[in-house]
Amino acid sequence: MIIKRVARAKINLCLHVIGQRSDGYHLLDSVVAFAEYGDVLTFAPSESVTLSINGPFGDGLSGTGDNLILQAARCFDRKNGQGAAIHLEKNLPVASGIGGGSADAAAALVGLSELWELPLPDPEKQLALGADVPICVAGQPLRMRGIGEVIEPLELDQDHPMVLVNPNVSVATPKIFKALNNKDNPAVIDGPQTGWIDWLAKQRNDLQAPAIAHSPVIANVLQALKQTAPMLSRMSGSGATCFGLYQTDNAAQEAALRLSARHPDWWIQTTRLTT
Structure with a gap:
């Protein structure tokens, strides 16, 4: 079974910085929506978790260590021998303000949840991957507040x-x-x-x-x-x-x-x- 997910570009239609907490995190108020275009991730069963990368913006990205996709995989309580061969086609520019890394992590959470038949990690674990990750998991127009944990769907x-x-x-x-x-x-x-x-x-x-x-x-x-x-x-x-x-x-x-x-x-x- 091979699963495919598009990590769609996250667009901040507006982004207001309305405060800063004592721990340094900024408080935001933002309207977010998603483009059809994005990175493409595929997931196939494997005995371990591996990540390969290509695409127009894949050069210089590591498929090991602290890559957010691998961090997302580590959020699951999986069984021994329950792995995945993950491939990332990197179509979005890196560090470009459209949530590429967070969108990839969110697509990994959703894809691996389906592959392994496990529930999505709780919102706290999602947020620990990055403020935009829960937003990208939701994948719909929304208003985001706080540091990313307060989400209100918009129609x-x-x-x-x-x-x-x-x-x-x-x-x-x-x-x-x-x-x-x-x-x-x-x-x-x-x-x-x-x-x-x-x-x-x-x-x-x-x-x-x-x-x-x-x-x-x-x-x-x-x-x-x-x-x-x-x-x-x-x-x-x-x-x-x-x-x-x-x-x-x-x-x-x-x-x-x-x-x-x-x-x-x-x-x-x-x-x-x-x-």
């Missing part, structure tokens, strides 16, 4: 074509949080779940400014996206990936072609934001 009214753009820059999340001057910002404004594009346009990504200060090319990406007339564009997470949402597939495809022609060195991917 957004429709899917939208989307273009993801990364200027092939990796951004270390801790550096961006450290550079954030104000860590006590207003929360997300409560709003309707229909007409949500207009509602989201009134929100922010508080990490966008420090990310641009760290990697100024992010501002170039946002300006280039704006010139393609998206319904909404913003940086996701701590960067450097930015997104544009479009009314039609043709508009998204035309935007991607235009961006690719002007910036052949950027990673540009058309997909859909799923609701």
Whole structure:
């Protein structure tokens, strides 16, 4: 039996940093949804747990030690000899603000749960893998608060074509949080779940400014996206990936072609934001 799971890109449609705990963890208020596109994981029965990696962003990733996928496998109370041959096709840029590692860990939890016929690890174990892991396990539009442990499902009214753009820059999340001057910002404004594009346009990504200060090319990406007339564009997470949402597939495809022609060195991917 071979099981396949897509670790879909996690998109922070907005991300407000509203405080910081005494232990250093930041308090967030974020609206999150998922793209159709992502990394691909396959799982096959084996006597031990192994991980192989390929794909356009697989170079330099280790299939041993502290890889989040292997950490996810260690969360299960499995029997002796109950293993898995796991393969990761790494399609998403690394350290890019779209939850690649967390999405991979979440897909591993779900896939191994099915392969081994074991329940998913409890939310505390999921959260210990990373703040975004429980969100990625849920895999649906939601509002995330706290350090990632407070999750409220959202029913957004429709899917939208989307273009993801990364200027092939990796951004270390801790550096961006450290550079954030104000860590006590207003929360997300409560709003309707229909007409949500207009509602989201009134929100922010508080990490966008420090990310641009760290990697100024992010501002170039946002300006280039704006010139393609998206319904909404913003940086996701701590960067450097930015997104544009479009009314039609043709508009998204035309935007991607235009961006690719002007910036052949950027990673540009058309997909859909799923609701």
